[in-house]
Amino acid sequence: MSRADEGRLIHLAKRREREKEDHEKQLKKLEEDKEKSKMGISGKFTANYDSVQETMRAQTYGLLSLDDMKNLQKNAISSRDLQVARGDSSTSQLPEKSVNTEKDDLVKQHTQKRVLSFAQDDEEDEEEEPVFIPKKRLGMDPTVDTSFLPDKEREEEIRRKREELAAEWREMQEVEKNEEITVAYAYWDGSSHRKNMKIRRGNTIAQCLAKAIEALKKEFSELRNSTAENLMFVKEDLIIPHFYTFHDFIVTKAMGKSGPLFIFDAASDVRIRQDAALDYGESHPAKIVLRSWYEKNKHIYPASKWEPFVPSKKYGKDFDDLTGI
Structure with missing residues (x-):
């Protein structure tokens, strides 16, 4: 082997060592970035989850139905998403005024439901039957022949007249059959x-x-x-x-x-x-x-x-x- 070939081999070996070191550094850096991103994401989700839970605890009292609980959770998540979108990453709770307003609404809702459930029997007797008001047709030209178009009222009137004529015919037949x-x-x-x-x-x-x-x-x-x-x-x-x-x-x-x-x-x-x-x-x-x-x-x-x-x-x-x- 000539000296030129030996020099070329040495140069290639050093080059491979440098590439190997660069590769190891990149892998190490990727692992560090991955750990940091995990910590950051978990922290964000934890903070958001804690904020939602704290808001739920502040607004919840006594026994609630499943629908009320879902509504409270939905409102808390929507409020937290709005804060994150505005750039406010703090885990502060909702304003006390809004919390109190929602509490008052829930109290009124449950109170009204209880009143209606107890007063249902009494109110049924007092309620009056709704008055049926037939709909008026507007915008129709009375001079236009619409007999070929389907008309529920006209068909119902024809059916009623047919039943009346059939009943009258049957009555006449009975009278004639009883004639001596x-x-x-x-x-x-x-x-x-x-x-x-x-x-x-x-x-x-x-x-x-x-x-x-x-x-x-x-x-x-x-x-x-x-x-x-x-x-x-x-x-x-x-x-x-x-x-x-x-x-x-x-x-x-x-x-x-x-x-x-x-x-x-x-x-x-x-x-x-x-x-x-x-x-x-x-x-x-x-x-x-x-x-x-x-x-x-x-x-x-x-x-x-x-x-x-x-x-x-x-x-x-x-x-x-x-x-x-």
Whole structure:
């Protein structure tokens, strides 16, 4: 190794020692600064915490609720932060005047709460119900059509009117159903035995048959043990189900195969002209028939013309067509 190389190595070694010493000094300085900063921060927080605690002790007395305690702590912290922001790092307490003011407010608050809690029952009786004052609409042009816009008041008025009309209609229907009508009927056992009965419009066909049995069983022995289910009600060549009411046919102006169903006070059994369009005011009387008799004779006239009633089927001309003749 030459002398130049030895000198270069010695120079590098000294340089590394100096760098190592500088590095150690920097580490030592950083540790000292860190300790100082810790002491300073902890001192500040301790001073602030002590100041807040002293303020809380000065303002607190007796038993307080959790909400009051939180409010006092919040006020104390806000006051301390304001002092720190102004540069006043002293741990002096709040002015005695503000402390006394807050104490007075707390005393009034607790006193008022106690008074209200004890006087609640007495004041409930003395309080009057609030008067509802409807809001007035301002700034609307009455000449503009706003019927297409949603309006709660208008909708409520429409709903109320609908309920009133529905109640009025139901009342009228009840009055009409209780109205008495005279039903012309004939017990049919191959020949006609004409009878009349008074019944309400709201009665069903089954009720009409039960009443007919009571009137006919003394004269016809085969009806003594019969019920409404053993009989059939035939009107204008249509077999009417038992659950229909007379009011149903009167309201709907139902038509049968040979005339209107709702005219029950017929003038005669057989029509002279045999034309429902000409003598629509004289409909046939209803026929009351035993089911057993119908099963034996349903292939013989007039039972061969009878068929079950279908409400949706159009059997002949409408009543409005007949009235124009």
